Structures are given as structure tokens and as C-alpha cells.
Amino acid sequence: MERALYDYLLRRGDDSLILSQRLSEWCGHAPTIEVDLSLANLGLDLLGQATLFLDYAASMNADVHNADALAFHRDAAEFRNCLLVEQPNGDFAQTIVRQFLYSTWQKMLFDRLAFSKDPTVAAIAAKAVKEISYHADLSADWMIRLGGGTDESNRRLKAGVEWMWRLVPELLVADEIDNELITKDIAPDPASFETDFMTKIAEVFAEAGLDVSPLPRNFASGRRGYHSEHLGHLLCTMQYLPRAYPDAQW
Amino acid sequence: MSSDWPLWEVFIRVRGGLSHRHAGSVHAPDGEMAMRHARDTYTRRMEGVSLWVIQSNDIIASDPADSSALFEPAQDKIYRHPTFYALPTEVEHM
Amino acid sequence: MYTTELQKNPRILPVSTEAAEQTVAFEARVAGDEYIEPKDWMPEAYRKTLVRQISQHAHSEIVGMLPESNWLTRAPSLRRKAILFAKVQDEGGHGLYLYAAAETLGTSRAEMIDALHDGRAKYSTIFNYPTMNWADIGAIGWLVDGAAIMNQVPLQRTSYGPYARAMVRICKEESFHQRQGFDIMLHMAKGTAEQKAMAQDALNRWWWPSLMMFGPPDDNSPNSAQSMRWRIKRETNDEIRQKFIDATVPQAALLGLTLPDPDLKWNDAKGGHDFGAIDWEEFNAVVRGEGPCALERISARRTAWDDGAWVRDAADSYAAKQSSKKAA
């Protein structure tokens, strides 16, 4: 098994899976029915991406039967998602900030991943990038409306940014796994779109009336399995049934 | 009463070559969001290739009370329809 | 049923002769299977009954998301999660379509939602029961969506155009809901001993409330005749309940599960099943708002709406600022 690619697939799959799980928590509880439907569409797109990446990963690992085995039978330390996506929903502003930051980054990553030398990765990314494009635009629209809406929405949006901002630097790190795949032209270098990413954020933040703070030191390394306290609780809920009844087929 | 967004009407072109047809309504704060809500509500099953949204208040509808004046005068203009004209049987297509 | 009359009909009599003439013409149109459209004249009682029926139906769709989303975060496989996510999202869409249909009658969604939140409006009794294990999600799809479809298919030809059109869209979307529920039940019933126990437990708890969904027996359903005449109800409560039971019995047998009714048996003479007495006291209590999850459901809806107020206000205020900028 190609260890680096396997790990990379987990990173991509886990990001989408965990963010989808967070979005599913909104189902039935959003500010209006329309927003409920929008968030569910995002969640479903991400769930589809997760399934494709994790199935591909599973196909590389003889010990793992399928995507479900990866999603439901790994512990927090084996998850490879970034810390941004596992953050609690908070209020709608916090959810939107998380979505905007992640989707904007994911869009730029997948634009490039669609040209991966690995044909399966390229195909998944090419399909996903259309979905992500919509996620990025929709969340940017909401950033601008919340920022330029009322005093309250502006205050809440700022609080959301304050919560999430410390987790942005993790997105820009390339470690030895990335580097190995970058050399093989399987994955893009996050540094190659860092400027574009920061420019896009600055653009939307400006329209939303937000200041862009300098990026803080990175403390997050979800890609190595070091997570926030939130992931364990999310997994307790998500994995409960398959863990409690390991022999069951659902 | 609690607050909600204004109502918009959604029209979908089901596929190329067809005209837009009324699909339903959404609530949205503005046109851009109405478009997003229309997409997220009415095109989840590949229902269309193009969307129109218009604020419901901006639609001007005919009054059913006028419908006899508006629509009945067309009833006796049967000469507007090709079936009004009898053709000699020798003419196969016209 | 989602649309079962849970509140008293208004008794509004035409006062003027003009109204009386219009009423006669209206009744003739409805009797002739014509559609009534929003701007057409209609009797006040028809309008009010429709607003109540459609909004009650809409509330049921929205409140109905809650017992199912209770298990969305715990769906046991990625496939089940995607199916349930899409299914519950559909129910939200149904609520949206129906609120919009009711809005054509001169009410607003906010008004209807307020009525739900302060207890003036009802929703289907079925959603006041808890979802306790994963098989409950199967049971809801199989029984509750199954029952809903039976009621909703004929409503595609209901007399009020916007309502009929909403029902057409809804029925199209509903078609996979019952199947996915039955599919869950099938996997549970044919699964491990623990899964089978969950399936039987779910069926035991959902069976009677499902039968109550169709509403009180016909002899105790005073407004049925008028609603049938107006084509806003197409079959009586008892007829459709019987149809549902007859359709479900063989499905339960196929699952190898036992319907929790010792009196249930085929009656050759009537060409349908006899069944045990329904506990109408329980039904009435749930209608009164005393169901086991009634407080949870309304409080969840109220919280979502109230917590969303600042979001709706923010977007409105942004839109207002933009249009005044444009005007300037």
C-alpha cells in the first residue's frame, strides 16, 4: 500500500465526513426552511465526497472492508481531518464562517487536485469541485449579509471569525505526506494557492466589514491525529450504532 | 407577528428548448438569495437547467372577474385555427 | 393523517344574496371537478378550512423532521446517513411547498408558524412519539410515510389548485420514503437477534399511533361530509385506515414481525381485516398536546425559529441597505 496516498485520502475523506456530520446537526433546526435545505445540500455533497475518498482508501487497505469501516471504526486519533471542520456549529454565524473558510480553501485545493496524476483522485476532485464552488459562493454570500446586516449579526460574525481564525494556518501546512505526493504530482502544494486563498478571504472579509488579522502560530495537527476536544464527542454520536453492534448489517 | 423574508416565485426551464415554467415559491431576503434558495429547493432532483425568480408582489395577474371579457371573445374566432379550413383530399400536406 | 381535521371547522354562513349566488356557482364548479385558483371567489369557510388544513399539513412536515433528525447524526452507515439526510430534507421541502400554497389564501408563513408555536395550530399526532432506536426510522418510513402517501395521492386532485400542485410535487418526492423505511426494517428484521428485537419493538410502539394518524372514526368526524364535497378530502378516515391495514398486514408478515394486535384477522365477508379497538382516549390526549414528546417538539421548533430571528433580520436589513444604495 502506498502509505502517503492512503493517508492523503483519509485527510480528504475525513474533512468532508466530519463537516457533513456537523451540517447534519442543523437538520430541522435552521433559521428558515430554505436555509435548512441549503445546509442539507452542502452536507449531502460532502457526504458523497467522503464516501468516494474513503472507499478509495479502503480499496488500498486489505484490513479495511469499505468506507463504513473507516468512518465508524476508527478512533479520534486515527482521524485525519483538520480541526476547522470539527468545530461545533455554534450559532449560524459560526457555522457560516467555518463553511466559508473551509470551502474557499477546499475549492482552490480541488481545482488543482482535479489534475492529479492519480486518475481516481482526479475524477473525484473534478466531480466535487462543482459542488464546492457552490458551497464557497453560498457561504461568501452569507458572510457578506451577516457582516453587513445588523449590529447583532456583525457582532456574531466577528465572534465566529475569532473562533475559527486560529485554525486557518493548519490548512496551509504541507508535511512529509503532502510533500511526497506533491513530488509525484498527485497532490498540489497548498503553498501554491496560499496567496489566492488569502486574497479571496480579504476580499470577502472587506465586503463583510471584517478585518483580516495576521495568521497566528499553528497549534493544530489534525492531519497527524491530534484533534480538539470536540471530535471525540462527535464520533461518540456518529459511531455509536456500528460500535455497539459490530456484527450488524444496516 | 415574527418576521420572515418576502416571497418569490420560481420558474424552471426543465431542459433546453423549453420555456420556463412555474415550479413553486421560496422566501428570501433578496434576489441573489432567492436564486440560491430556488436552486436548493427545486433542483435537487435534476429538475432543470435554468432558473428565474421574481418577487411575488411584482407579478401582475389578471382578475378572474374579468375573465369572460378577457378570454371569451377568442372563442368564436374559429378561423384562426387550421382545422377551420377544408382542403381537397388531393392536398396531402399544407 | 397529516391533514386530518384536528380542529373545529368554522361555521360561516353566507349573508348576502350575492354571496349565496356565488356560493352556488362555486359549489357547482367544485362538483364539476374544476380547480379553484387563488384569485377566484370562494366561500370564507372554504378558505379558512383550507388554510387550517394546509398549514396543519405543513406543520406536520416540519415537526416531522425532528423525530427523524434525532437519528440522522447516528445513522449507522454512510449510505443510510445519505438516504436519511435526503429524506428529512425532502420533508422540509414539503413543508415549504405547503406553506407557500397556504400563503396564496392570504395568510403568511410567519403567521402560520406563530400559530404553531403558541399552540393555536395542530400538527399530526404521530410526531409526538419518541424515536428510541434505529428501527424507529425504518418504522416511520414504512408506516408513517406509507400512511401519508395513501392520503396524499388522492389530494393531487384536490379542488384548490396550489394545494393540488404542491401535492403532485410532494407525491413525486415521497415515492422513495416508504421504500427506504421498509428497506431499513428488512435489514433489521433479517439481521442479528438484537436488530430483530429493535424492529419488533419499533413496530409495537408505532403501530397504534400510525392507525390514529387517519383521524377519528367516521361517526365522530363531523366535518368530513363538507370536506369531501369540497374535494379537500377524498376518502373517509375509516376507509383509508382499513386500506392501510390491509396493505400493511402482508408486509409485516414478509418482515417476519408481529403486528401488536391480537384481534387482527382476515374477515372474508368484508374482504378486509378486522382489528382491535383503537385507544381514542390516547389520540384525544395527544391532540390536546399531551403526547410524550409534544413539549420537546414545539420547544425545538420555537428555539430554531427564535434563534434564527437575528439571521432573518440581518439578511432583510442587508437587502434594505443594498436597495437604498441602488436608489441613491
Ligand SMILES: [Fe+2]
Ligand atoms: Fe480494503
Ligand SMILES: [Fe+2]
Ligand atoms: Fe413529506
Ligand SMILES: [Fe+2]
Ligand atoms: Fe415523507
